[in-house]
Amino acid sequence: MATYIILINYTDQGMRNIKDSPKRLDAAKKMLKGMGGEIKDFYLTMGGYDIAIVAEAPSDEVMAKFALAVGSLGNVRTTTLKAFPEAEYRKIIAALP
Numbered sequence: 001m002a003t004y005i006i007l008i009n010y011t012d013q014g015m016r017n018i019k020d021s022p023k024r025l026d027a028a029k030k031m032l033k034g035m036g037g038e039i040k041d042f043y044l045t046m047g048g049y050d051i052a053i054v055a056e057a058p059s060d061e062v063m064a065k066f067a068l069a070v071g072s073l074g075n076v077r078t079t080t081l082k083a084f085p086e087a088e089y090r091k092i093i094a095a096l097p
Contacts, residue, residue: 006052009049031069035065035066040055
């Protein structure tokens with residue numbers, strides 16, 4: 001499965017309903033699980049982003065659907081990064097000409 005880092009900021013709507021955020025996280029975990037993926041780690045962060053998530057999904061298409069579905073609810077905006085673990089990184093570098 002591919003790994004993704006999702007950087008999240010709350011929208012104005014998401015901040016107005018901040019106390020519902022844990023329920024929304026539970027729903028997002030369930031949604032991604034139903035798509036064949038999993039939220040592996042969740043972090044409330046300080047700085048340029050409000051939340052950082054490490055997730056796995058079977059494909060980029062699944063992750064795109066998940067990010068669009070979550071974003072369409074209006075509570076957060078997402079930035080999704082595809083992440084390569086160290087072993088894959090080493091393999092990619094070793095294959096360079």
